[in-house]
Amino acid sequence: DIQMTQSPSSLSASVGDRVTITCRASQTIRNYLAWFQQKPGKAPKFLIYDVSSLQSGVPSKFSGSGFGTDFTLTITSLQPEDFATYYCQQYNTYPYTFGQGTKLEIK
Amino acid sequence: EVQLVESGGGLVQPGGSLRLSCAASGFTFGSYEMNWVRQTPGKGLEWVSYISSSGYNIYQAPSVKGRFTVSRDNAKNSLYLRMNSLRAEDTAVYYCARGFGLTGRTFDYWGQGTLVTVSS
Numbered sequence: 001d002i003q004m005t006q007s008p009s010s011l012s013a014s015v016g017d018r019v020t021i022t023c024r025a026s027q028t029i030r031n032y033l034a035w036f037q038q039k040p041g042k043a044p045k046f047l048i049y050d051v052s053s054l055q056s057g058v059p060s061k062f063s064g065s066g067f068g069t070d071f072t073l074t075i076t077s078l079q080p081e082d083f084a085t086y087y088c089q090q091y092n093t094y095p096y097t098f099g100q101g102t103k104l105e106i107k
Numbered sequence: 108e109v110q111l112v113e114s115g116g117g118l119v120q121p122g123g124s125l126r127l128s129c130a131a132s133g134f135t136f137g138s139y140e141m142n143w144v145r146q147t148p149g150k151g152l153e154w155v156s157y158i159s160s161s162g163y164n165i166y167q168a169p170s171v172k173g174r175f176t177v178s179r180d181n182a183k184n185s186l187y188l189r190m191n192s193l194r195a196e197d198t199a200v201y202y203c204a205r206g207f208g209l210t211g212r213t214f215d216y217w218g219q220g221t222l223v224t225v226s227s
Contacts, residue, residue: 034213043202043217091212095168098152
């Protein structure tokens with residue numbers, strides 16, 4: 001299985017900050033990477049697919065980059081509603097695997 | 108509006124069986140691949156199974172292969188997960204999720220989830 005490793009596992013930031021979350025795959029996944037946001041007690045929300053394409057309705061403050069094995073999610077101008085847990089997911093190779101999550105907390 | 112509503116979760120003893128259902132609405136169900144994804148506090152999110160729009164192609168995670176069976180009824184806009192030989196490690200919230208894009212292997216809409224607890 002392809003292992004997806006996110007860093008950091010948790011992150012404290014302030015409203016208005018810019019943050020970057022990293023996701024590393026144990027082998028190449030080309031550009032088949034998605035990002036999800038999850039709030040407590042809710043289902044994950046689809047943010048980004050194919051590394052950098054924003055899902056419809058997702059604000060442009062979210063952006064993704066990378067190729068192969070190393071990827072990043074950047075969120076600018078943090079607002080209270082952005083504090084959540086973020087997951088990456090590879091869908092290049094069966095079985096499709098997720099990172100362990102990065103919890104973004106208010107400082 | 109796309110809606111996915113899971114049901115069928117509950118408490119079951121180890122070795123037991125359970126059938127989850129997912130009722131879909133707000134889109135042409137028969138045109139989309141569908142998936143089951145589960146979440147545990149310890150292991151996080153885990154993809155469980157995929158079924159193509161026709162139901163012809165099915166893929167299962169190694170951890171559930173031979174024990175879980177995904178199926179669908181396009182006439183009823185419904186997705187199912189039959190779970191046999193349940194183990195404590197199958198305890199999780201189970202989500203149905205619509206496949207997105209050409210591959211159908213990432214997920215644009217998710218249900219609210221149904222909790223399965225395997226315990227004696």
